[in-house]
Amino acid sequence: MTNYLEFEKPLAEIEGKAEELRAMARANEEMDIEKEAAALDKKAADLLKSLYADLSAWRKCQVARHPDRPHCRDYIDTLFTEYTPLAGDRNFADDHAVMGGLARLDGTPVMVIGHEKGFDTKTRIEHNFGMARPEGYRKAIRLMELADKFGIPIVTLVDTPGAYPGKGAEERGQSEAIARSTEKCLQVKVPLISVIIGEGGSGGAVAFATANRVAMLEHSIYSVISPEGCASILWKDADKMREAAEALRLTAQNLAELGVCDRIIPEPVGGAHRNKEATIAAVGDAIRAMLAEFKGRKGKEIRDGRRKKYLALGSKGLAA
Amino acid sequence: MNWITNYVRPKVNSLFSRREVPENLWTKCDECGTMLFHRELADNQNVCTSCGHHMAITARARFTALFDGGSFAEVAVPEPLTDPLHFRDQKKYTDRMKAAQKSTGEKEAMLVAEGDIGGTPVVAAAQDFSFMGGSMGMYVGNAIIAGAEKAVELQRPFILFSAAGGARMQEGILSLMQMPRTTVAVEMLKEAGLPYIVVLTHPTTGGVTASYAMLGDVQIAEPNALICFAGPRVIEQTIREKLPEGFQRAEYLLDHGMLDRVTPRTKLREELTTILRMLLALPAAEITPPAKSEAAPTPEEKAAKK
Ligand SMILES: [Zn+2]
Numbered sequence: 001m002t003n004y005l006e007f008e009k010p011l012a013e014i015e016g017k018a019e020e021l022r023a024m025a026r027a028n029e030e031m032d033i034e035k036e037a038a039a040l041d042k043k044a045a046d047l048l049k050s051l052y053a054d055l056s057a058w059r060k061c062q063v064a065r066h067p068d069r070p071h072c073r074d075y076i077d078t079l080f081t082e083y084t085p086l087a088g089d090r091n092f093a094d095d096h097a098v099m100g101g102l103a104r105l106d107g108t109p110v111m112v113i114g115h116e117k118g119f120d121t122k123t124r125i126e127h128n129f130g131m132a133r134p135e136g137y138r139k140a141i142r143l144m145e146l147a148d149k150f151g152i153p154i155v156t157l158v159d160t161p162g163a164y165p166g167k168g169a170e171e172r173g174q175s176e177a178i179a180r181s182t183e184k185c186l187q188v189k190v191p192l193i194s195v196i197i198g199e200g201g202s203g204g205a206v207a208f209a210t211a212n213r214v215a216m217l218e219h220s221i222y223s224v225i226s227p228e229g230c231a232s233i234l235w236k237d238a239d240k241m242r243e244a245a246e247a248l249r250l251t252a253q254n255l256a257e258l259g260v261c262d263r264i265i266p267e268p269v270g271g272a273h274r275n276k277e278a279t280i281a282a283v284g285d286a287i288r289a290m291l292a293e294f295k296g297r298k299g300k301e302i303r304d305g306r307r308k309k310y311l312a313l314g315s316k317g318l319a320a
Numbered sequence: 321m322n323w324i325t326n327y328v329r330p331k332v333n334s335l336f337s338r339r340e341v342p343e344n345l346w347t348k349c350d351e352c353g354t355m356l357f358h359r360e361l362a363d364n365q366n367v368c369t370s371c372g373h374h375m376a377i378t379a380r381a382r383f384t385a386l387f388d389g390g391s392f393a394e395v396a397v398p399e400p401l402t403d404p405l406h407f408r409d410q411k412k413y414t415d416r417m418k419a420a421q422k423s424t425g426e427k428e429a430m431l432v433a434e435g436d437i438g439g440t441p442v443v444a445a446a447q448d449f450s451f452m453g454g455s456m457g458m459y460v461g462n463a464i465i466a467g468a469e470k471a472v473e474l475q476r477p478f479i480l481f482s483a484a485g486g487a488r489m490q491e492g493i494l495s496l497m498q499m500p501r502t503t504v505a506v507e508m509l510k511e512a513g514l515p516y517i518v519v520l521t522h523p524t525t526g527g528v529t530a531s532y533a534m535l536g537d538v539q540i541a542e543p544n545a546l547i548c549f550a551g552p553r554v555i556e557q558t559i560r561e562k563l564p565e566g567f568q569r570a571e572y573l574l575d576h577g578m579l580d581r582v583t584p585r586t587k588l589r590e591e592l593t594t595i596l597r598m599l600l601a602l603p604a605a606e607i608t609p610p611a612k613s614e615a616a617p618t619p620e621e622k623a624a625k626k
Contacts, residue, residue: 163530165550165558170568173578175529175549182503183535202487203499203530203549210500224487224496224527234409234489248492249405258404260493307507310500311465314458317404 003273005062011051014044048270055219057245061227063219064198065161068273070280072099072114072157075197078277079284080105080112086143088135092172095136097128097164100143102152105287111147113140113208114157117198130199131164134177137207141177141184148188151299153291156194156208161226162201178207185210186307189299193290195265195283196220196252197272212306213290215263216252217279219271222260223250249318259316263290349373365585374522374542374585378424379431379446382481386444386589392435395443397428397466400458405492413490420452429454429484430463434470437479438593438605443471446481449523456528457488461498464532468505477515477596482533486526499531506535515599519588520547520570520579538595540581540588541570547578 004012018040021033055063063069076083080103087094100113115132118124140156147154163174185192185208194211200222209222216222225233227245232238255261265286268275294302346355351373361368365385366375384390407413421427429451434443445467447454454460464480471478487495509516518536520529522545530549541547548568556563566572570582583591593605 163549165554167555167559167563167567170548170550170555171576173534173576175547176534176578178530178549179499179503179532179534182500182531183506186500186503186507202496203527206496206499206527207530210503222493222496224492225489230489243409247405247407247409248489250493255493258493260497307504310497310504313497313501314400314404314461314494317401318406320406 003066003068005059005066007059007062008051011044011047014040014047018044045269048274052219052270056242057221057248057251058227058242060219060251061199061221061241061245063271063273064217064221066198066271066273067119069198070272070276071119072116072159072197073119074276075157075280075283076103076112076114078280079287080110081107083112086146087139089138089142091135091138093133093135095128095133095139096126097130097132097160098136098139100139105155105284105291109152110291111143111152111154112157113143113154114197115160115204115208117159128164130160131162132160132204132207133164133166133169134172134174137177137181140208141181144181144184144188144192148190151190153191153193153294154188155287155291156192156211158194158196158200158205158209158222159198160201160204161199163204178203181207182210186310187303189303191291191294191297191302192306193287195287196222196261197283201226210306210310212294212302212309213262214260215265215283215286215290216255216261217265217272217283218252218267220252221250222252222255223248254318257316257318259313347375349375367585372543372584374544376449376483376522377585378450379426379448379481382446383431383433383435383444386437386592387433387435388437388439392433392444395432395434395466395470397430397432397459397463400462403490404458404494405490407490407492409490416452416490424448424451426451428459428463429457430460432463432467432470434474434476437589437596440593440596440600440602440605441474441476442479442592442596443467443474443476444479444481447483447521447528449483449485449521452488453486454482454484454528455486455488455495456484456498456502457491457495458498460484460488461501464502465505468508471514472508472512475512475514477517477600478509479517479519479592479596480532480536481519481521482524482528483521484524484526484528486528496527499527502532503535506532515596517592517595519583519592521545521585523547525549525551537599538581539579540583540591541573541579542585542588543570543582545570547573 018037021037025031025033083103085101099116103112115130116127117130118127192211194209194214196216227241228238230244231240252264265282268278272279349368352371354370366377383392403413429448432445516536517538520541524533524547573579574582
């Protein structure tokens with residue numbers, strides 16, 4: 001079953017018709033519908049291609065948040081072997097919004113850390129929709145320190161609406177936890193590679209994505225604030241999210257132009273959720289390529305390079 | 321006739337300068353309702369003399385009260401790109417900037433300066449909430465980096481007064497990138513072995529709290545300052561319950577172990593000197609009285625208050 005997005009409605013109609021025809025043919029063997037159904041398939045494929053060739057910023061937000069998009073867990077299961085989750089912040093709890101642990105990529109040990117949103121109601125609640133609490137950042141800090149101590153490269157997979165706006169999260173120092181996690185990202189002397197696989201929501205994303213290289217999936221987003229939040233503050237109307245999404249320049253393409261995104265990973269036609277295997281494989285290739293850039297580099301050089309990269313950001317604006 | 325002009329001029333000047341004081345000579349304290357004389361309030365660094373409520377203070381006024389003899393030298397901040405995203409909501413970002421510059425008389429939301437506090441040379445940065453909510457954009461990022469670099473160059477401590485609604489949305493991702501950029505600045509200070517003291521003032525929220533404002537060697541806050549990542553309204557909407565009294569205020573954070581101290585503005589100068597001199601292994605200082613912003617109220621002004 002396909003979960004269609006709002007803007008995919010015309011596509012849903014065509015695909016639905018084709019399916020209906022085939023169902024009728026199965027019930028009545030004398031009907032010859034294949035030609036007609038094939039024509040509908042072709043029409044659907046063309047429409048899908050054209051819809052995704054030029055997605056508006058708001059549509060990209062919807063694709064980036066698509067529930068069927070491959071999640072952190074899918075990447076870990078497929079790309080890595082011997083994944084060994086390491087839990088807890090040693091202070092308060094283990095945050096299930098953040099997955100992390102040791103694993104091997106093509107036999108080489110890496111530390112993988114990422115946000116997991118969950119795939120159904122039960123797991124979404126368990127993972128708190130990918131919104132980390134302070135414990136999540138503190139777990140990540142601990143894992144980054146461990147990786148740094150043993151010279152293991154770090155790979156982060158970012159997919160979060162943002163930090164969790166909760167009472168306990170604030171009481172336990174959400175701000176400090178995010179600040180320290182960002183700081184840790186800037187301190188480690190091992191390569192730190194980040195891939196924005198869905199939503200890069202504000203401070204919750206920065207805490208993991210302050211990296212030597214930041215790659216973004218073609219239809220992923222990375223933003224200072226959600227379009228809805230921005231609309232309600234600047235337009236005083238949350239329904240102006242389309243305008244806000246456009247104004248915020250939160251697409252991978254805009255971010256590449258600004259120098260924030262180092263590499264765009266193409267998605268299959270119709271988005272990552274229409275072909276998970278191909279998406280995951282492409283992300284794997286990008287991670288390998290980015291890690292390879294740091295082979296044989298000295299720790300200090302790796303760390304200083306990361307700092308210089310951030311200091312230099314902001315020298316390029318967008319073309320008018 | 322010369323002696324007359326010489327004689328008259330001072331009086332005319334003093335009348336004229338009194339006219340320059342905003343038409344309304346009074347400010348009503350939003351906390352206790354007391355009518356406070358502008359000059360009296362300014363002398364007390366915008367802290368209500370009746371109830372101790374801390375009102376907003378501009379970066380410049382803060383520095384005048386903070387530095388010995390009110391004297392400080394501004395540290396130059398590299399100019400960032402103007403409006404890199406060509407942002408427009410209901411208004412153009414460039415128009416919002418112009419309006420903020422006009423109303424505050426400042427270039428941007430942060431002022432960086434060097435000078436002495438209680439005889440101790442420091443570099444300080446202060447965020448100005450009156451300039452677009454103190455929001456952190458590329459200029460604020462550049463200001464913090466310039467301040468940290470100056471502190472390292474001069475081998476001095478760095479004091480930062482935060483006040484911001486968060487990141488400047490109009491600069492999109494580039495405002496978010498000030499979180500790692502300013503953290504690099506903090507790392508510079510750390511590696512140079514220089515003290516970095518943060519004074520959180522009302523309000524300090526969002527990406528500012530979640531970066532440089534929470535990474536101080538010593539974390540001090542002004543009384544009752546709102547300090548948070550997610551604001552109380554957002555949290556109330558999420559958890560759908562009323563938040564406890566004083567939630568996310570300085571004293572609440574102190575109770576929850578998030579701050580070292582809560583200190584009234586009028587005591588900050590002394591306290592910063594004391595702490596810095598110990599961290600720097602300098603002998604205890606004799607604190608000189610802070611500079612007064614203007615002369616004490618005249619008798620008529622005092623009478624008018626009653
Ligand atoms: Zn008062």
